[in-house]
Amino acid sequence: MADIKVNIAGLQMKTPVMTASGTFGYGLEYADLVNLEDIGAIIVKGTTLNARQGNDYPRMAETPSGMLNCVGLQNKGAEYFCKHIYPEVKDIKTNVLVNVSGSSPDDYARCAELIDELDHIPAIELNISCPNVKQGGMAFGVTTSGAASVVRAVRAVYHKPIIVKLSPNVTSIADIACAVQDEGADALSCINTLMGMSIDIEKRRPRLSISTGGLSGPCVKPVAVRCVWQVARAVKIPVVGLGGISSAEDAIEFMMAGASAVQVGTANFIDPAISVKIAQGISDWLDSHGYRSVQEIVGAIL
């Protein structure tokens, strides 16, 4: 059987398949439906320093081969996470990562500082690319200086690996990737959702409460593969690929484009056990194609 273990910036994973932030809750929601231990890493939902109520309903709309969401980072804040949620997730026998968001570099840093103290959270993912919050979020992710300022602030206080999640809603994703690498990011994940919009023509109104939202699902895959390829060619740190992955073949495509690992998001809604099935599928594919390790396909087309 092919070796599918990977190591992303010191993070040891049993499989290269992680679950994407905002699509897998805190993992516990899926406990009856998939063996959580068999997932490479679980990235919990976006966490901010202070609690956020998120946007009004409706927050989602299905679109051709995809969906739009404008959840808007609803969460109970970092302190609540540390006190009430961490004790429940810390014993899950796989990597549990926190996805950190904020509206100023200082916010990000203070949130990351609280998470730094949690022994069983081996790394964080910095979300500098959320399209669904008015202030901050994507505002940082769309300029090199903004992205750099957030990573710099967090790097100063956070001692474990930092994965920075990039937005595709930019002119040159490779430039942002380089800026973030220079500030000490240990790995990158791309991509977050694409900004989109959908209108109910009968009601003559946008389908989402705040009009625009983030597009995810199979329809974004070609954009995501392109982003991963551009970023992987530009940086030395590992890249985690995501955006529309719903099969082992999709995951392998991202890996050939330069991703050392992948995340599965929207597909969890369709098959709660998909992350484990994809890992198995990667292993089977490697076997049937005569590869001994998943490393052999990473960046195959770079």
Place this chain on the structure above:
Amino acid sequence: MRKFQKNLTVSEIQFLGGKYVLLKLTDTDPLPEILPGQFVEVLTPNSQTLLRRPISINYVDRDTNQLWLLVAMIGEGTRALGRLREGDQLNLVFPLGNGFSPVQKAGEEVLLVGGGVGIAPLLEYGKYLRENGASPSFLLGGRTAADILLLDKFESIAPVYITTEDASAGEKGFVTQHSILLEKSFDRISVCGPKPMMVAIAKYAKLANIPCEVSLENMMACGLGACLCCVEKTVKGNVCVCTEGPVFDINDLTWQI
């Protein structure tokens, strides 16, 4: 309560006229524990849709190991359910949500109000109430007689009161205008149907000081409390309809009633 992802077999399909179809699904294993008012997330086969669709559990028959879904075909996903054939497999994630309130006291008079396809979960709830010492009554509303679905089945469980807007069945008007509301006093009310109907009943219940719960149908992606797409504003802030609901006490909602 434990959740499952399973394939069930479509053992019977009944078209009930108009846009309604009843699917009877059979499980090869004994069906898991299911509460009245819970729902399934169903994968709609051979359709352009991506996400699962939430559908209430209409009826559970433990003798035949059947679970029924009553579906209004209103869009691509629900129409795909209407294209199924007997013998097809249907993938479900279930049982989901909190369900209606359990029996509070022996003999309690519970009015179950339904409109359109919202009557779906009331059948199983009525059966549960009847079997557990309560005294349910159904009040079903529709535009016309053809909208009153599964009437025989409802009548086999409890008294049924009907209103239709065109007087083709029962009393003319909306459910809130039915004479039973004046003639009989109820200990509590449970409602599932179009939002304006639920709001009207909630208003009535509040005025009459009768405890009332409503079952909401917010649009969902995961059905598991993971995506936070299905939230309803409540006195506790935004909460997930898929896990903290779909059934809510009207006093916990922020509706203008």
